[in-house]
Amino acid sequence: MKGKSIREALNLASDVLIKGEVAEALADCEVFVDYTSPLAVKKNVKEAMSHLRSVVIGTSGLTDTDLEEIGIEAEDRKLGVFIAGNFALTAVLLQECARLVAKYVKHYEVIDYAPPSKIDAPSGTARETLRKLREVQQAQVDMPVSSTYGVKECRGGNVHGAQVHSVRLPSFHFGFEVIFGAPHERLILKHEAGSSAAPYVGGTLLAIEKVKTFKGLRRGLQTVLEI
Numbered sequence: 001m002k003g004k005s006i007r008e009a010l011n012l013a014s015d016v017l018i019k020g021e022v023a024e025a026l027a028d029c030e031v032f033v034d035y036t037s038p039l040a041v042k043k044n045v046k047e048a049m050s051h052l053r054s055v056v057i058g059t060s061g062l063t064d065t066d067l068e069e070i071g072i073e074a075e076d077r078k079l080g081v082f083i084a085g086n087f088a089l090t091a092v093l094l095q096e097c098a099r100l101v102a103k104y105v106k107h108y109e110v111i112d113y114a115p116p117s118k119i120d121a122p123s124g125t126a127r128e129t130l131r132k133l134r135e136v137q138q139a140q141v142d143m144p145v146s147s148t149y150g151v152k153e154c155r156g157g158n159v160h161g162a163q164v165h166s167v168r169l170p171s172f173h174f175g176f177e178v179i180f181g182a183p184h185e186r187l188i189l190k191h192e193a194g195s196s197a198a199p200y201v202g203g204t205l206l207a208i209e210k211v212k213t214f215k216g217l218r219r220g221l222q223t224v225l226e227i
Contacts, residue, residue: 022044022047022048023047023051026047026048026051026053029053030053030054030212031053031054031055031056031208031211031212032044032045032048032053032054032055032056033055033056033058033204033208034048034055034056034057034058034059035058035059036059037059037061037119038059038060038061038062038119038120039061039119040059041057041059041061041062042062042066042070045057045070045081046070046073049070049073049074049077049079049081052077052079053079054079054080054081054211054212055074055079055080055081055082055211056081056082056083056204056207056208056211057081057082057083057084058083058084058087058200058204059124060085060120060123060124060125060127061119061120061124062083062124064131067083067217067219070217071216071217074215074216074217075215075216075217078215079215080210080211080212080213080214080215080216080218081211081216081217081218082207082210082211082217082218082219082223082224083124083217083218083219084124084128084203084207084219084220084221085123085124085125085126085127085128085129085220086124086125086128086174086191086200086203086221087199087200087201087202087203087204087207087221088191088193088199088200088203089199089202089203089221089225090191090199091125091176091191091193091199092203092220092221092222092225094176094178094189094190094191095128095129095132095220095222096222097189098129098132098133098178098180098189099132099133099135099136101178101180101187101189102133102136102137102180103136103137105180105181105182105187106137106138106139106140107139107140107142107180107181107182108133108139108162108178108179108180108181109139109156109162109163109164109165109178109179110122110126110129110130110159110162110163110164110165110176110177110178110179111164111165111166111167111176111177111179112125112126112164112165112166112167112175112176113167113169113172113173113174113175113176113192114166114167114168114172114173114174114175115168115169115170115171115172115173116168116169116170118168121157121166121168122157122159122164122165122166123166123174123176125174125176126159126164126166126176127159127160128219128220129176129178130159130160130161130162130164131160131219132220133160133162133178134160134161134162138161139160139161139162139163141161141162141163145158145163173192173193173194173195174192174193175190175191175192175193176190176191177189177190177191178190203221206221206224206225207221207224210224
């Protein structure tokens, strides 16, 4: 498909050309958008910054250490780099609601859902959500996982001080939920997306518009929304 337009390759109303390499794509763009693979995203972002291109990252799998490194380079090169675990407006609204709840409820865990083809766990959305919640209040884990009897992995993984569980099964698309627990009551916030890319288009376009207005790394769609 290299060299063809998207209209020719996929019968869509677009004349955007398909390029075979990152370097080829960088020759004709002002903002580099990465929706590739956890195995390739860091290399792609580094290459884009070396060509002095602003970057929008929609691929999950980057660690906090990776992002710190990318942020330092973005500052040095005076480039804007934006990353979000989820570009869907409803997902961002859930995260903001969860931040409000976390002010008052200190016991919480996250479950994220995806198809078996998703190779990273937990998802970028789950990581981002837990990072935001920790900024409000550290999760309280009454029974340390190290003290659990049986298969300790059943208690999930610890990210930013809270437990997270990743479900990877056929028929699931992408979704996540935050479960808050208090004595004799609980609150569950859940987001689900279908198989279409439509929920993510608006947020991605907004990020592309905003990324050239700042320098350094920004994380989370709420940083460019008026929420």
